[in-house]
Amino acid sequence: MMQSLIDVHDNPFVLIDDQYRVVAANLAYRRAYGLDSASSVIGRHCYELSHHLESPCHLHGEDCPHRQVFASGEAHEVLHTHYDARGEAEQVRIRGHAIQGINGELLLGEAIHRLAGPEEKGQCDGRRMIGFSPAYLKMIDQLGKSAATDAGVLLQGESGVGKELAAHFVHDRSPRATGAFVAVDCTTLTETLFETELFGHERGAFTGCVGRRVGLFEMADQGTLFLDEVGELPLGLQAKLLRVLESGEFRRVGGRVTLHADVRVVAATNRNLRQMVADGEFRQDLYYRLACIMVELPALRERRADIPALADALLNRLCRDGGRACYMTREAIDCLLRYDFPGNIRELKNVLQRAVALSGDGVIGANQLGLCPTTQLRAAPNDQGATNDTPPLRELEANYIADLLARHGGHRRRVADVMGISERTLYRKLKRYGLG
Ligand SMILES: Nc1ncnc2c1ncn2[C@@H]1O[C@H](COP(=O)(O)OP(=O)(O)OP(=O)(O)O)[C@@H](O)[C@H]1O
Numbered sequence: 401m402m403q404s405l406i407d408v409h410d411n412p413f414v415l416i417d418d419q420y421r422v423v424a425a426n427l428a429y430r431r432a433y434g435l436d437s438a439s440s441v442i443g444r445h446c447y448e449l450s451h452h453l454e455s456p457c458h459l460h461g462e463d464c465p466h467r468q469v470f471a472s473g474e475a476h477e478v479l480h481t482h483y484d485a486r487g488e489a490e491q492v493r494i495r496g497h498a499i500q501g502i503n504g505e506l507l508l509g510e511a512i513h514r515l516a517g518p519e520e521k522g523q524c525d526g527r528r529m530i531g532f533s534p535a536y537l538k539m540i541d542q543l544g545k546s547a548a549t550d551a552g553v554l555l556q557g558e559s560g561v562g563k564e565l566a567a568h569f570v571h572d573r574s575p576r577a578t579g580a581f582v583a584v585d586c587t588t589l590t591e592t593l594f595e596t597e598l599f600g601h602e603r604g605a606f607t608g609c610v611g612r613r614v615g616l617f618e619m620a621d622q623g624t625l626f627l628d629e630v631g632e633l634p635l636g637l638q639a640k641l642l643r644v645l646e647s648g649e650f651r652r653v654g655g656r657v658t659l660h661a662d663v664r665v666v667a668a669t670n671r672n673l674r675q676m677v678a679d680g681e682f683r684q685d686l687y688y689r690l691a692c693i694m695v696e697l698p699a700l701r702e703r704r705a706d707i708p709a710l711a712d713a714l715l716n717r718l719c720r721d722g723g724r725a726c727y728m729t730r731e732a733i734d735c736l737l738r739y740d741f742p743g744n745i746r747e748l749k750n751v752l753q754r755a756v757a758l759s760g761d762g763v764i765g766a767n768q769l770g771l772c773p774t775t776q777l778r779a780a781p782n783d784q785g786a787t788n789d790t791p792p793l794r795e796l797e798a799n800y801i802a803d804l805l806a807r808h809g810g811h812r813r814r815v816a817d818v819m820g821i822s823e824r825t826l827y828r829k830l831k832r833y834g835l836g
Pocket residue numbers: 526527528529530531557558559560561562563564565566628670710745746749
């Protein structure tokens with residue numbers, strides 16, 4: 401009976417005892433983690449199945465729902481990276497509940513929500529959101545939650561962090577996913593273009609106008625209107641935009657009929673809109689209309705731990721498109737990890753594109769990246785020869801750890817083993833160096 405009860409859940413669901421052993425798992429869980437029959441799951445450790453680890457995840461620096469629920473008896477929610485049946489990383493939100501077993505014993509019930517969805521696995525069309533750092537998991541979770549509502553979402557982040565990709569992510573998971581996703585570049589909207597672009601025009605509306613044109617606002621009916629660089633919209637046009645967003649009503653230029661479109665707005669900016677409101681450069685009423693939900697997208701340098709996975713995925717894409725095999729040397733990954741990427745993921749993409757073009761044999765070394773001289777990377781501390789150019793020990797250690805992480809695919813236990821330190825110590829170092 402318990403099995404059929406948990407099989408009702410569409411999402412993976414698992415019951416775990418106080419020794420981290422699986423007591424029952426539903427069909428969705430067994431499918432997700434590559435286990436076809438119930439018997440192959442029962443009795444196995446949860447950390448082994450979903451994390452591919454040999455010890456509980458809190459020993460690897462993670463916030464473990466098992467520990468929390470057994471300690472307090474209260475529900476606990478966390479964001480984790482799990483490894484699916486094929487060993488591919490996926491972003492998940494886990495809600496752990498205390499559940500009473502048949503004999504009155506305390507069990508942990510884990511409801512697992514896959515943030516990016518299994519349908520994205522292997523998706524190579526450039527729309528897959530790659531990132532497993534805590535900052536990125538938090539952002540994806542916020543995007544997923546905002547998708548379920550019809551509220552305005554404002555995406556704030558530096559150029560190239562992936563705001564347009566995030567807007568697609570929201571649209572694709574919203575009830576409007578079958579409608580159109582229409583992007584408007586607000587930097588191109590002038591007084592003269594605003595109405596024709598957004599509302600379209602009727603035939604002969606102005607000199608030289610031949611046919612009827614449907615505007616972007618109308619195209620986005622039942623879908624999502626993505627207002628890119630919304631902070632660049634002149635004040636005069638902000639009032640017009642607010643009016644149409646509030647009423648949903650508009651007229652094509654040269655038209656007499658009032659039309660209506662039902663759009664959901666996702667806006668993006670790399671400017672501080674709140675400050676712009678304070679400075680009188682952005683209308684407060686429009687700000688509140690757009691920023692009902694505000695999501696900050698972290699810069700790449702704030703989630704360096706994601707660089708190897710991102711570089712790997714982008715390189716695979718480039719190689720597939722170019723029809724040749726390429727791989728990066730350890731020095732090259734090291735070099736990427738040390739660089740600040742002011743242009744974020746777009747810059748990373750360009751750096752790799754150039755490197756692929758420059759590498760004759762498909763091997764991408766630090767030299768091909770053109771970011772930092774290889775000689776700086778492996779500078780060893782040298783008592784006699786130490787000069788002012790010798791990097792401080794902290795920097796050397798940070799680079800060393802980053803290098804090991806890249807070499808071991810982000811596997812912290814293996815990195816700790818190689819360094820001869822405990823995972824706890826490694827975790828503290830990762831936090832200190834901003835690598836976690
Ligand atoms: N998490 C991610 N995983 C993989 N690729 C990504 C990710 N985020 C962004 N990209 C890629 O990086 C490039 C830049 O992304 P995007 O155009 O969405 O950035 P943006 O923040 O909208 O930039 P801008 O502010 O300059 O318009 C795109 O090619 C996109 O596919």
